[in-house]
Amino acid sequence: MQAPRPTSPDAEGRCGAGAAAHPGAATHPEIGGPFDAGATTHARRSSLEWPAPAGVGQVVLVGAGPGDPGLITVAGQRLLTEADVVVADRLAGTALLRDLPARVQVIDVGKCPGNHPVPQEVINQLLVDHARAGHRVVRLKGGDPFLFGRGGEEVAACREAGVPVAVVPGVTSAFAVPAEVGIPVTHRGLARGVTVVSGHEDPDHEALVRLGGTLVVLMGVTRLPQLVDGLLQHGLAPGTPVAILESGWTGLSRVTRARADEIVGTAERREVHAPAVIVIGEVAALAEERMAARAEEGPALP
Numbered sequence: 001m002q003a004p005r006p007t008s009p010d011a012e013g014r015c016g017a018g019a020a021a022h023p024g025a026a027t028h029p030e031i032g033g034p035f036d037a038g039a040t041t042h043a044r045r046s047s048l049e050w051p052a053p054a055g056v057g058q059v060v061l062v063g064a065g066p067g068d069p070g071l072i073t074v075a076g077q078r079l080l081t082e083a084d085v086v087v088a089d090r091l092a093g094t095a096l097l098r099d100l101p102a103r104v105q106v107i108d109v110g111k112c113p114g115n116h117p118v119p120q121e122v123i124n125q126l127l128v129d130h131a132r133a134g135h136r137v138v139r140l141k142g143g144d145p146f147l148f149g150r151g152g153e154e155v156a157a158c159r160e161a162g163v164p165v166a167v168v169p170g171v172t173s174a175f176a177v178p179a180e181v182g183i184p185v186t187h188r189g190l191a192r193g194v195t196v197v198s199g200h201e202d203p204d205h206e207a208l209v210r211l212g213g214t215l216v217v218l219m220g221v222t223r224l225p226q227l228v229d230g231l232l233q234h235g236l237a238p239g240t241p242v243a244i245l246e247s248g249w250t251g252l253s254r255v256t257r258a259r260a261d262e263i264v265g266t267a268e269r270r271e272v273h274a275p276a277v278i279v280i281g282e283v284a285a286l287a288e289e290r291m292a293a294r295a296e297e298g299p300a301l302p
């Protein structure tokens with residue numbers, strides 16, 4: 001008997017006899033994309049490798065994951081050790097950098113909240129200049145390069161300069177940091193969807209409340225009072241569980257939980273600081289016992 005032929009996932013990740021090959025997703029005019037229009041999933045070359053032959057200057061954006069060096073991808077780790085130059089962010093796994101071969105030049109362009117020592121345009125230029133000098137450059141970025149990471153701008157800068165560039169995705173803090181403390185961002189019966197927003201922007205509070213499900217906020221510590229106030233004013237139930245997860249996957253992680261109408265005061269008392277992932281929704285009450293024991297609980301969660 002013949003074994004069934006393996007099939008590729010279709011555009012929504014379904015596998016099976018009915019799943020079509022990727023129909024050729026549209027490419028962004030600046031960023032482009034790994035899929036050429038009309039190409040099938042089978043036809044394209046893996047992009048988890050250097051985009052050009054050895055000896056040619058090139059750049060790969062690599063997601064370092066949220067903190068623990070074990071959370072970089074296998075491909076990302078390999079490229080890191082093969083690089084000539086690594087341009088790294090503050091949140092991009094210092095442990096990973098420590099283990100690099102001595103010949104690898106590491107350039108720290110780390111940014112702190114409110115303090116941007118190296119402007120984005122300078123980072124873009126660094127990537128281009130090192131690639132033009134013939135180097136293989138890894139741009140190591142925290143979490144996933146394309147989620148609030150300005151990775152798209154860096155890819156566009158390389159393409160505009162004619163520098164071969166590729167992206168190796170990473171494990172994003174938006175989902176992995178909640179997972180560390182036992183919070184699934186979706187959960188049958190509690191949250192059928194998840195929305196990820198940046199706390200730097202002033203969001204459409206009404207739309208976020210109407211959507212329901214889980215709200216995950218990155219870069220939200222400084223503007224937590226405005227965010228929570230806006231959500232409560234637009235109908236978020238005051239008893240909605242909120243968890244603030246600091247420094248996930250670093251050995252220094254800390255959980256602060258409270259009801260929505262108590263979280264600002266609780267966070268102030270605890271001197272919560274960045275980096276932190278804020279989870280708003282019923283799933284926030286699911287933090288594991290061992291983490292909850294280290295957390296200050298606000299008034300009992302419903």
Ligand SMILES: C[S@@+](CC[C@H](N)C(=O)[O-])C[C@H]1O[C@@H](n2cnc3c(N)ncnc32)[C@H](O)[C@@H]1O
Nearest residue numbers: 066143144149172173218219247248275276277
């Ligand atoms: C500029 S965004 C980059 C996000 C990143 N691209 C990602 O996919 O995780 C930085 C924000 O991500 C969150 N973050 C990243 N790493 C984190 C960690 N280990 N623990 C908690 N929050 C983290 C924080 O909200 C931080 O302010």
